[in-house]
Amino acid sequence: MKWVWVLVTVLSGTIGDLVSAKGMSLHGELDDFRPRGLVRIMRYVVTHPLVAGGIFCNAIAFFSFMALLSVSDLSFAVPVTASSYILKTVCAKWYLNERITWRRWAGVVMVAIGIVLISV
Amino acid sequence: MQAERKSELKNRIFIAIVVLTNAAGNVLLAVGMKQMPDFDNTSVMGYTASLFTNLWIFFGIALLVVWMVAQLSMFTWADLTYVLPVTAGGYVLTAILGKFFLGETVSIARWLGIALISFGVVLVSETPPHETGDDQ
Numbered sequence: 001m002k003w004v005w006v007l008v009t010v011l012s013g014t015i016g017d018l019v020s021a022k023g024m025s026l027h028g029e030l031d032d033f034r035p036r037g038l039v040r041i042m043r044y045v046v047t048h049p050l051v052a053g054g055i056f057c058n059a060i061a062f063f064s065f066m067a068l069l070s071v072s073d074l075s076f077a078v079p080v081t082a083s084s085y086i087l088k089t090v091c092a093k094w095y096l097n098e099r100i101t102w103r104r105w106a107g108v109v110m111v112a113i114g115i116v117l118i119s120v
Numbered sequence: 121m122q123a124e125r126k127s128e129l130k131n132r133i134f135i136a137i138v139v140l141t142n143a144a145g146n147v148l149l150a151v152g153m154k155q156m157p158d159f160d161n162t163s164v165m166g167y168t169a170s171l172f173t174n175l176w177i178f179f180g181i182a183l184l185v186v187w188m189v190a191q192l193s194m195f196t197w198a199d200l201t202y203v204l205p206v207t208a209g210g211y212v213l214t215a216i217l218g219k220f221f222l223g224e225t226v227s228i229a230r231w232l233g234i235a236l237i238s239f240g241v242v243l244v245s246e247t248p249p250h251e252t253g254d255d256q
């Protein structure tokens with residue numbers, strides 16, 4: 001059962017981040033952080049289908065991670081789900097058309113291995 | 121030139137907000153959840169009521185909302201593959217907070233993990249935030 005929760009957590013978290021990043025990138029660079037600007041951002045976030053859908057997927061990831069924690073230890077759950085860093089990077093290349101330079105790859109791999117070392 | 125400096129400053133401030141609100145939000149949530157009644161021995165109504173009246177949980181969720189909006193804001197000027205590794209400093213912060221406030225021992229493997237994450241963060245933070253290229 002725990003591998004089902006791992007799969008749901010990693011997949012929904014990956015889809016959530018990719019889709020909401022796509023939705024936000026369609027908005028121009030944010031620069032206005034005064035109250036009125038913040039209200040505008042919030043409205044965009046909850047009404048844009050890609051962003052709202054991405055948040056929904058991340059909510060699923062959050063709750064399935066909680067479910068995973070109820071059937072396994074933190075020292076299993078955290079390193080295993082750190083694999084989503086790799087998956088997100090691979091997917092960002094084709095879905096978001098991002099250029100993954102060797103520095104980015106090296107950084108992501110170091111972070112993922114580091115998370116495993118910290119939590120095991 | 122000045123606009124460039126300004127947006128670099130904005131980027132750094134947002135990295136700090138994302139890292140700090142995520143770490144602090146998770147800690148508050150964890151403290152609040154420990155005060156919750158045993159799930160199996162409580163009615164759904166009672167459990168929900170204590171969930172909504174626990175201040176730790178309330179402020180934990182509030183911080184995580186700020187975290188989410190700040191991270192989403194970063195996506196309007198930075199790539200996903202920049203934001204994710206650069207904001208991973210939260211893992212380091214949590215480990216260090218655990219050592220100083222909860223008296224957790226930090227093993228050699230853990231120090232190595234902290235060092236690796238930190239290197240990764242520095243490596244990626246020195247790339248331009250936005251590299252989505254039409255040149256490839």
